[in-house]
Amino acid sequence: MSDTFLLDGREVPFAPGQTVLQAALAAGIYIPHLCYHPEFKPHGSCKLCTVTANGRSASACTLPAVPGLRVDSETDAIRQERRALIQMLLVEGNHFCPSCEKSGSCLLQALGYELGVMSPHFRHLYPNRPVDFSHPDVLLDFNRCILCELCIHASAEVDGKHVFALAGRGIGKHLVVNAESGRLGDTNFALTDKAAQVCPVGVILPKRKGFAVPIGQRRFDDAPISAHVAEFTQKGGA
Amino acid sequence: MVGGILTASTAMDVLIQNNKPSLGQGNLHCVNANEAIQSVLLRHGHDGTRLMQILREVQDALGWLAPTTLTAIATGIGWPRARVESTATFYSFFHTVPRGRYRVLWSNNIVERLQGSRDLMIALCRGLWVERGRTAEDGLVSVDTTSCIGMGDQGPAVLVNYLPITRMDMDRVEAMVALIRDEVPLANWPAEWFHVADNIQRRDRLLDHALRPGAGLAATLGRGAQATLDEIRTGKLRGRGGAGFAVADKWQACRDAPGEQRFIVCNADEGEPGTFKDRVLLQSHADLVCEGMTVAGLTVGAHQGYVYLRGEYRYLLEPLKSALARRHRAGLLGNGVGFDIAIHLGAGAYICGEESALLESLEGKRGIPRSRPPFPVTHGLFGQPTVVNNVETLACAALVAAHGGAWFAAAGTAQSTGTKLLSVSGDCARPGIYEYPFGVSVRQVLEECGAENVQAVQVSGPSGACIAADEFERKLGFEDLPTAGAFMVFDQRRDLFEVARNFNHFFQHESCGFCTPCRVGTTLLRQRMDKIARGHGTCYDIEEIRQLITVMNTTAHCGLGRTAGNPLADTLHKFWPHWERRLKSLDFVPAINLDAALAPARQMTRRNDPAAHLAS
Numbered sequence: 114m115s116d117t118f119l120l121d122g123r124e125v126p127f128a129p130g131q132t133v134l135q136a137a138l139a140a141g142i143y144i145p146h147l148c149y150h151p152e153f154k155p156h157g158s159c160k161l162c163t164v165t166a167n168g169r170s171a172s173a174c175t176l177p178a179v180p181g182l183r184v185d186s187e188t189d190a191i192r193q194e195r196r197a198l199i200q201m202l203l204v205e206g207n208h209f210c211p212s213c214e215k216s217g218s219c220l221l222q223a224l225g226y227e228l229g230v231m232s233p234h235f236r237h238l239y240p241n242r243p244v245d246f247s248h249p250d251v252l253l254d255f256n257r258c259i260l261c262e263l264c265i266h267a268s269a270e271v272d273g274k275h276v277f278a279l280a281g282r283g284i285g286k287h288l289v290v291n292a293e294s295g296r297l298g299d300t301n302f303a304l305t306d307k308a309a310q311v312c313p314v315g316v317i318l319p320k321r322k323g324f325a326v327p328i329g330q331r332r333f334d335d336a337p338i339s340a341h342v343a344e345f346t347q348k349g350g351a
Numbered sequence: 352m353v354g355g356i357l358t359a360s361t362a363m364d365v366l367i368q369n370n371k372p373s374l375g376q377g378n379l380h381c382v383n384a385n386e387a388i389q390s391v392l393l394r395h396g397h398d399g400t401r402l403m404q405i406l407r408e409v410q411d412a413l414g415w416l417a418p419t420t421l422t423a424i425a426t427g428i429g430w431p432r433a434r435v436e437s438t439a440t441f442y443s444f445f446h447t448v449p450r451g452r453y454r455v456l457w458s459n460n461i462v463e464r465l466q467g468s469r470d471l472m473i474a475l476c477r478g479l480w481v482e483r484g485r486t487a488e489d490g491l492v493s494v495d496t497t498s499c500i501g502m503g504d505q506g507p508a509v510l511v512n513y514l515p516i517t518r519m520d521m522d523r524v525e526a527m528v529a530l531i532r533d534e535v536p537l538a539n540w541p542a543e544w545f546h547v548a549d550n551i552q553r554r555d556r557l558l559d560h561a562l563r564p565g566a567g568l569a570a571t572l573g574r575g576a577q578a579t580l581d582e583i584r585t586g587k588l589r590g591r592g593g594a595g596f597a598v599a600d601k602w603q604a605c606r607d608a609p610g611e612q613r614f615i616v617c618n619a620d621e622g623e624p625g626t627f628k629d630r631v632l633l634q635s636h637a638d639l640v641c642e643g644m645t646v647a648g649l650t651v652g653a654h655q656g657y658v659y660l661r662g663e664y665r666y667l668l669e670p671l672k673s674a675l676a677r678r679h680r681a682g683l684l685g686n687g688v689g690f691d692i693a694i695h696l697g698a699g700a701y702i703c704g705e706e707s708a709l710l711e712s713l714e715g716k717r718g719i720p721r722s723r724p725p726f727p728v729t730h731g732l733f734g735q736p737t738v739v740n741n742v743e744t745l746a747c748a749a750l751v752a753a754h755g756g757a758w759f760a761a762a763g764t765a766q767s768t769g770t771k772l773l774s775v776s777g778d779c780a781r782p783g784i785y786e787y788p789f790g791v792s793v794r795q796v797l798e799e800c801g802a803e804n805v806q807a808v809q810v811s812g813p814s815g816a817c818i819a820a821d822e823f824e825r826k827l828g829f830e831d832l833p834t835a836g837a838f839m840v841f842d843q844r845r846d847l848f849e850v851a852r853n854f855n856h857f858f859q860h861e862s863c864g865f866c867t868p869c870r871v872g873t874t875l876l877r878q879r880m881d882k883i884a885r886g887h888g889t890c891y892d893i894e895e896i897r898q899l900i901t902v903m904n905t906t907a908h909c910g911l912g913r914t915a916g917n918p919l920a921d922t923l924h925k926f927w928p929h930w931e932r933r934l935k936s937l938d939f940v941p942a943i944n945l946d947a948a949l950a951p952a953r954q955m956t957r958r959n960d961p962a963a964h965l966a967s
Contacts, residue, residue: 156722157722157866157908158865158866158867158908159866159867160866160867160868160906160907160908161867163905163906170905170906172722172908175722177724194901194902194905194906197868197898197899197902198867198868198902198906201867201868201871201872201875202867202871204871204875205867205870205871235875236875236878238874260864260870275431275433275434276433277433278431278433278434278436278437279437279717280433280436280437280440280441281440281441281864282440282441282442282443282700282717282862282863282864283859283860283861283862283863283864283870283873283874284859284862284864284870284871284873284874285864286864286870289433289436289437290433291431291432291433292432292433293418293419293421293422293432294418295418
């Protein structure tokens, strides 16, 4: 390990081919992110990991690390932008944390706390997103979808099934399943699929297994998400 | 110098004839539907990368893309159904819900709006008893708006079943109501309605080129690839699409990149509102554009080229096909020269003008801009080295090939060589195409197009810059005011807040939705702009708008999101009175009286001292 770049003034070593986000996480430095997962190719759509690199803003998850790069992440301006992005996602969907099975283990919620998001700030869009109960083992609550695409990649690349895809454009973009009926029950999706494990929020949930982990003992109940940085470098993590 | 009325020739007749089957057959029976789908699939070799063309042709035959249709297409090309749905629902001109047998789309370009297109649309809707955006109960007609269709010099314009009708007025609206009510086939509508004029007002070395087809190609073959590249470099040719990247560097990088094959792509997705110069090049100088592509192909070592033609220019598809066939017969395309060209028709998505989104679309996918690096010159179409150039750039390249770089660089300025086509529209006596050497001042263009009492000029479209009167001495070129060609004139009568709002609606509609800041940010901006337009805005909304623009500008994935706030920021800065008069109050006005809201708390705590009150 000889090559390094500077992240908020700290020297961060990196291996050839690593992105700024991958190198930072490996070095134990947390950079907020939602659509990045260590097992999949980064695509950079959520923009939470926006940093400035040599003065220009870029997504840390897709930015190749190069020697001597000067990266700023934890500045007031960037934290403010990240708060705005979380608030945008909060008003774009229908997020009701108190009744959500994923509360306490949800990356969106945890990032909100991490970044000091005290309110949604913007006007809610209240989209109409019907819930899909058609599958025997899994329910899909599209209200919580943040369009991170992880289930799409997992289903296509690991499960080899292509159960999920994005449809529509712009603010009308939404998750669809691979069935003429549009119902998950008419696909070959299974609870054991990788795609069932990767949702950072509460869209893909197993049926008949509510609140198995009590509030207070959930993933981010003990410490903020930035203290869980090691989990974002492991296979099967994130 | 007024350009002659063109087309309506045989090619247009053929196109209108071809368009006939889609009328009156919205609900075909299954047997026919399946036959239609299978014949389209066969014609495209069941090739998924041809999905855009497959979807369009199937829709032409069946009226819309029903769920069963998408399933059949997916089976036919061997793709997961969800991926076919993904593509089909991305583009404005594909319909996964039934639309009218007559589909009328009004160009939403601000220039045409200011010319009264909205009143005309309302009159059409009234005449046909149909609500905008809805399909008539009997499936006869649907009326809606669409993003600028590239007819800003002869608007208000509409697309009827994707064919343009220009110069709409109340008489034409009334006649159109009758034609649609009587279900008269498009082929029997007045032919002159479909005429699209070139409107060339000023010519220079590009539009006056007088090159015989094959001249640039012969010069390239004689000179050799490296020497041609050197000429392009000597001519300092820069991209005409807006960014101004050095063409020689792009071609060299593609030529040097390792790959199994290389591609030349002509970006004819001219979607920037107020731009229509590529329309004229493709309509009247198709040979020159094809020649430029062929020169590029021979220079970088590509054997295949694609013209990505925007869906709004579908009326040019048949004429372009004829031009290609002509060149084949003349030995200027095909095996003889080792280069061929295919046409890919888009389906209504501004984002596909972005080169990497365009490549995604060419591969049959959603038009989402790729993460870069790698750049298309090394990893482009199908992952192979690809040159993507604007229509006008390729036409210029043909000129350089024929006349040499020194000749080309003799016009224009040091950093902006050659001439530039401007699409002039708006408040002026003579809208149309103006070709000037780079370095021309805004004022000179205004004088020559007959614009008076000008308040502002939108240079290079909504993603460009809004120029006020004290800047009219500025010069068009990469040194000062870069432009892709749009030049929209607004005189003293115009409300520039409404102009900014129109541009905001445009970006909100055209955001691909890939990244959070653009997808949600353009929508939140729209909320604020509409609120101000309704007369409920305050200074708080202005501050919110500024912050949203900053977030979008720094975090968005591509140029669309990063520049979507420009028209708002520009007019806020330069034309504040237009905003100010729309505001309810210049102060922050809270929705509730906060001090009054604390009354129950005061009552419960039995306090009424000054500290228990909010400062007023």
